[in-house]
């Protein structure tokens with residue numbers, strides 16, 4: 585059990601003139617489950633490996649349990665790391681694989697026995713202990729890798745894409761298992777994935793990274809509802825947030841956003857004020873709206889603060905309960921998530937509405953949020 589603090593952590597690999605991790609700051613609390621998420625190459629594994637001590641820290645300070653550990657060797661950091669490829673010893677049984685690290689540390693046999701059987705119980709591996717890895721399923725192998733980490737009672741668990749070799753169904757099952765494991769072990773977990781769904785469902789907090797930069801650290805819900813920037817807005821959520829470029833204009837005393845002369849988007853009064861005050865009038869902005877907030881008008885009378893879009897169905901993807909309607913607005917390709925009860929065919933005319941309160945606005949040059957609802 586320990587908190588993990590990263591202060592202005594940077595990483596520059598030798599021979600690379602760019603920083604792979606730029607100024608990473610986070611205060612991970614004891615027993616917290618934090619997920620690092622971002623596209624391939626953004627620096628997730630590098631950050632995790634620096635925490636593990638497998639990679640030098642170029643600049644900054646790393647504290648585990650209040651102690652500065654930049655120069656402490658991996659084996660003395662009291663952490664355990666689980667990798668994507670399990671790295672089990674094929675000639676050893678499940679029991680021997682789990683016991684291996686403890687044996688190396690000359691742990692007495694009765695204690696090894698006790699720890700391995702406890703871990704096997706937690707992971708549902710009790711009847712597999714005598715088997716060799718090749719006789720196990722992918723999910724079971726991954727559990728053995730977890731077991732090997734558990735028996736060491738580490739202060740911190742580090743996991744780098746531990747589920748990416750599993751098929752989709754097993755991945756979902758193992759997600760739940762790892763979340764349960766975290767509850768049971770009451771230990772700090774730092775988990776790396778490039779899969780936003782995995783991050784959203786597992787992390788108490790998620791760190792969204794891009795090109796070595798931390799774009800946002802937040803609860804999954806906040807990152808979803810209040811993205812700080814265009815990148816987070818589009819990275820979190822599936823299908824992703826619709827983004828259009830539009831011009832902020834004043835018409836009859838109201839500030840609206842004109843999207844390619846095809847749509848005048850209504851805004852909340854508070855947002856209109858902010859746009860005026862911050863000098864956005866007559867400038868372009870990015871406007872974002874999540875597909876689930878675009879719904880059919882179905883002839884219902886509209887209150888103020890709604891924008892109505894008339895368009896044609898380009899494609900309708902039936903997902904079961906809901907249908908993703910693809911439609912165009914000028915050069916923008918947009919998606920609405922609507923209830924499947926009204927089937928839609930291609931080229932059918934549709935009338936959709938966007939509530940002003942569900943609109944996100946981003947600055948064109950900084951891509952930072954201007955204001956959210």
Ligand SMILES: Nc1ncnc2c1ncn2[C@@H]1O[C@H](COP(=O)(O)OP(=O)(O)OP(=O)(O)O)[C@@H](O)[C@H]1O
Nearest residue numbers: 597598600604623624625626627628629630631778
């Ligand atoms: N040992 C190394 N020497 C030089 N550059 C490296 C080294 N390891 C990684 N890099 C570079 O650092 C960047 C970040 O790599 P990292 O493995 O941390 O990314 P990641 O976010 O884990 O990506 P992925 O999702 O593909 O695993 C990449 O551009 C990579 O090429």
Ligand SMILES: [Mg+2]
Nearest residue numbers: 628629630744
């Ligand atoms: Mg990686």
